[in-house]
Amino acid sequence: MKFFIDTADIDDIRELAGTGMVDGVTTNPSLVAKTGRPFADTIAEICAIVPGPISAEVTATDADGMIAEGRKLAQIADNVAVKVPLTVDGLRACKTLSDESTMVNVTLCFSAAQAILAAKAGATFVSPFVGRLDDTGTDGMGLISDIVEIYANYPEFETEVLVASIRHPMHVVEAARLGAEVVTIPPKILGQLYNHPLTDKGLAAFLADWEKTGQTIL
DSSP, rough: OOOEOOOOOOOHHHHHHTOOOOOOOEOHHHHHHHTTTTTHHHHHHHHEEESOOOOEEEOOOOOOHHHHHHHHHHHTOOOOEEEEESSSHHHHHHHHHHHHEEEEEEEEEEEHHHHHHHHHHHHHHHEEBHHHHHHHTTOHHHHHHHHHHHHTTOOOOOOOEEEBBBHHHHHHHHHHHHSSSEEEEOHHHHHHHHHHHHHHHHHHHHHHHHHHHOOHHH
16 A cells, blocks of 8 residues: 655655655645645655655646646656546546646545546546545445445556545555555654554563663664
């Protein structure tokens, strides 16, 4: 499973990339706006830090506008994945950009039917939002299960399932269990994956026993 980080904070990205756990980054206009930095400069710097796919989202809502913006974004770096919404115009833009060998992340997916359309449009990634579905009383991970199963039936579908709107570590675990190729995780959630009280307790005991020996390794 690939871990993408859902942030545009350069310091967080640089720190997390140093762990070797980061395979890509997803951003959106809201995340970039929080940085207060120019959009293109921010994307370019992220692309230089992380060699994997970096999702940069269009702001146009019509197909021609998305295509034009997508082409410009793709010029920033070879690892830019143009992010488009799962709308009729977004899928038209996805098809055009994909045919031009540009990576495309189709976002705001909330049904298996939409995911099928994204795959047929040639999307590199489709991003189902599990947390937002959970918020409405719908089983978000059930959607991931459906999409993974459907895609497995059609080898010609090369679209990867990118689980988005992750709210807690069990979303990550369940996505991995179901066979999703990618999860995009807020930095806070990635940190939580490391934590377990028994790990902390065990390490404290080991260190206490070692200190009693009076020895050093170096």
